[in-house]
Amino acid sequence: MAQGPTITTIAERAGVSIASVSRVLNGLPTRQETVRKVMAAAEELGYVRNAVARSLKSRRTHQVAFAMADVGNPAYLAMLREIQPVLKAAGYRLVLHSTGAVVADEIDVLHSLGERYVDGMIMVPLRVTEAHLQMLGAARAPVVVIGSVPEGTPVDNVRADSRTGVRLAVDHLHALGRRRIALVNGPTDTVPGAARGAAYREALAELGLPYDEELVEIGDFYRAEGGRAVAALLNRVSDVDALMCANDLIALGALDVLRAAGKRVPEDVAVVGMDDTDLAAASWPSLTSVSLGSAERGRVAAELLLDRLQDGEHEPRVVTVPPRLVVRASTTPEPPATRGRSRDGRSTEGGGTS
Amino acid sequence: MAQGPTITTIAERAGVSIASVSRVLNGLPTRQETVRKVMAAAEELGYVRNAVARSLKSRRTHQVAFAMADVGNPAYLAMLREIQPVLKAAGYRLVLHSTGAVVADEIDVLHSLGERYVDGMIMVPLRVTEAHLQMLGAARAPVVVIGSVPEGTPVDNVRADSRTGVRLAVDHLHALGRRRIALVNGPTDTVPGAARGAAYREALAELGLPYDEELVEIGDFYRAEGGRAVAALLNRVSDVDALMCANDLIALGALDVLRAAGKRVPEDVAVVGMDDTDLAAASWPSLTSVSLGSAERGRVAAELLLDRLQDGEHEPRVVTVPPRLVVRASTTPEPPATRGRSRDGRSTEGGGTS
DNA sequence: CGAAACACCGTAAACGTTTACAGATCCTTG
DNA sequence: CAAGGATCTGTAAACGTTTACGGTGTTTCG
Incomplete structure (x- = not known):
């Protein structure tokens, strides 16, 4: 846990400037000889880029927040399970906010967007109050709301039906x-x-x-x-x-x-x-x-957010995910064989953590 | 989404130096008059501290990672549900890593600790390989492992039995x-x-x-x-x-x-x-x-990590959480009335996300 | 052979904070 | 009223990166 090596350490060790080190690490055109020296030094020192410094300069954290009332709720969990891999594939980390059904906490979370520790956020509000709408209007980073939001609210919106x-x-x-x-x-x-x-x-x-x-x-x-x-x-x-x-x-x-x-x-x-x-x-x-398509709403929300993070300035989008009836034994003694299977098997994986 | 105000904007508006602004915002002793001016300016501009810049200077991100194979697994979920509030209460954000049962991904996650985007990490490894032990030894931030790790591994460890x-x-x-x-x-x-x-x-x-x-x-x-x-x-x-x-x-x-x-x-x-x-x-x-006490293991892990983040240099701790048999109807026709209730009611809250 | 073109590289500034230090202001006291 | 101390404030450096800019050394061509 000693002080990790920085770009400066590498520069000294390799006998070049920090600018060169940075260029090599970012794959910008550099003489082979320099590349070799820098790479060798980085390797020896076990260098890893400091994400914080990087974010400060680039104004990108590569983090996205997901805020809902309670991770224990299976509906939110289903969303989370879809959101996570989509974001991961796009190189984003996932920050989880569980507001515990306290409306004030939801507002807090929206406010905290101003701290810029995330590039954007997916939120499932418990109910949409006046305060929510105001914060959403002033949000300092893109927000996708899962749930219904009035026409004209400047955020992408994924609805159930x-x-x-x-x-x-x-x-x-x-x-x-x-x-x-x-x-x-x-x-x-x-x-x-x-x-x-x-x-x-x-x-x-x-x-x-x-x-x-x-x-x-x-x-x-x-x-x-x-x-x-x-x-x-x-x-x-x-x-x-x-x-x-x-x-x-x-x-x-x-x-x-x-x-x-x-x-x-x-x-x-x-x-x-x-x-x-x-x-x-x-x-x-x-x-x-x-x-009500929780999983799909999650996936769609993640995709909308990624779109917005790339492009930024298109019109807010509204997507409605259609519901689906899954027929099982509680209504028909003989449920149709193939339907209704949904994801009984895979859903809860492994199960062993001794 | 316009460029947010910074400490400099406030300083100009209030007619003081950025140092004074910082002092006021951090509650360090300052003349009342200055406090007033700074507060007023901050208020008007809707200033929010930039977490990234703050982290860079303070070397503290106030983020903690939780890494496991799959959020869908109820055992991990139970841990998550306990970990989240403990960390939140202590002022930490939670970054979620779902490695999808790929061992190489677990190693990656450990490696990424070097990027210093979190202050520490709780990990539930699928299995503990030689590579794991090596990374754990060299980790640049404190790690708490849920699962068993050999004697002498320099990390806190929470075990089931x-x-x-x-x-x-x-x-x-x-x-x-x-x-x-x-x-x-x-x-x-x-x-x-x-x-x-x-x-x-x-x-x-x-x-x-x-x-x-x-x-x-x-x-x-x-x-x-x-x-x-x-x-x-x-x-x-x-x-x-x-x-x-x-x-x-x-x-x-x-x-x-x-x-x-x-x-x-x-x-x-x-x-x-x-x-x-x-x-x-x-x-x-x-x-x-x-x-097997998943929930409790989660809670204990979070507490161990917080301890370590505060103090830092004590000996690694090992805690074993005892199992508990929850008797229900599949073994006794009349399950004892009060036991076995565990958390049937609360466990899955709300349920409505229309 | 001299100048222009080019490829690399180093210096320094910037991102938005915190904080050591020294300078400025005020108050107290003899 | 002058000096000393206490209190407050501003300047500047630092955290670890990225990147604009200009300088150096080499190559190319007239």
Whole structure:
């Protein structure tokens, strides 16, 4: 951990100027003899370029930030998994910000862009407040937002389409002959909660099914709360034949409670989750789930950012990633053989770290 | 995205020297009048300190790297989730390196420490080769290794104890009256595979059970392979009454195959997984699993690194994190009510990203 | 043989900070 | 009021690079 060699050390050892050393290291035209001497000296000293000094001069850090609420959330994780290799391939390091669902922290992170320790950032805001928009407008480095941002906000934007997602699920249940389709939602003051609630209503309308308040239960986006909500629902109405759950965890809670109540899934009650996380494939019966394309949104966001870092001044772009219904056993006793496999095998690799 | 203000801009605006500006910004003793002027100017200009320049001078980047094979792996993810808040609280940013199971990439990452873009690093090597040891010896910044490293390697080291882990599981199965306990392992040329195989043998010996080669099946650490291995096993021996699986994915595969074969879990065959990932709680029946303390190992590693960054020159430390058996339904029909809950609820937060 | 063209190379400035040092200003005190 | 000290401030160097510019030595050509 002794003081590492610098360009100056090499220059002395090789008997040339630091400018020559730099030129050699950067592959600029130089006499063979000099190249040889510099290379030899660098080799002997075990020289490695100092990234910080380099960044100061070049105004490029080759780092990109990814900011979201919580790495533990599988949706964010799916994004991260796609973002990482794209950035790595382009020679960028990834700085991770987990804001822990504190809105003020998100603003802080945006503010910290001014410190210029990254060349750009991908952010998944929890909700988009006035403060967000203001910071995004004044951001000192390019930002790509995953989530919806108002027209005219000067950032690239990757959106999911949970409306269509819910529609896919409800249509699927309807096609299976289900008519008493309940919604088990999370809090409606969150962006996804509100969107899913509205989409559910719309989907029913398009199918000509009545909207029955009795069939809507609000809990939270966790397993235990989901279970509780479903229990309350079953207590109230007895003829439910399908559950549209606003996320996979809620759906798992639903499975717990249905099993305890002696209801068969999917024969008595069909269950659909949302986000298509790894848990959906692991549960039993395996869970039909609406994928909102987290992985793809991550990949697209990374690509948009790289584009922007290269070119810089084109118009902001908006990309919407289509949802996909992954059918598994919780809605059809015999799920189509090839579909629904998603990435059960590969998803969690190795597993051994002794 | 225009050229941001620097300390010089402020100095001009406030009519003082850059040294004064710097002093004010760092809270060094300064006349009130000057403080006021500088603060005002900084405010107006929306000044933010340039982290790169700062790092160059101070030789501190306030960044720490975390390097592992794959963010998708729940074990690494559990570490990450603990590491992140510890570092954040101490004012460090987290740089993520996912080496994708390529050993050469791990060496690269170690080498890149010389670029000094981070103050230190936490690494989970896939396997520890001669090259690793050499790089670790010559590392230009402190490294904490999660995994086992030979005595005398000059780095802090956090270890799991999969030997004891396997013992806990086998003892548990034995206590439940199981006598034909099979091992479904991953490749034995990996560190965890080898350790778990040896531990299984030892555990049997201590219980006075015979080691029966018939009962050992080697597959890979994935769900499908695990299932295949179990199918092969069942084909060969018919009286197996317990499966010790080398990781949770293998165990999930086992559940699939057992169900298909009409065997009841746990009545006919008890199943134990390893790593206690989120999947263990999600599956049905929920999976008894040996936790190797990934989360805690992450937390400890982060703390060791922070210690070292502050103090620097103490002796390398070795910490071993004890395993824990989390009992769920796949071994006992009625799992103890409070235990085995681990973190089913919180683990995967929010879930909504529309 | 002298001048022009060329290929290399070294000097020095710049990136945006922090900080040692010395100079300037103010206050205190005899 | 002068001197001494205390307090504050500005100049300049440093961190490790990259790069514009001009200088040196060699080659080429009239």
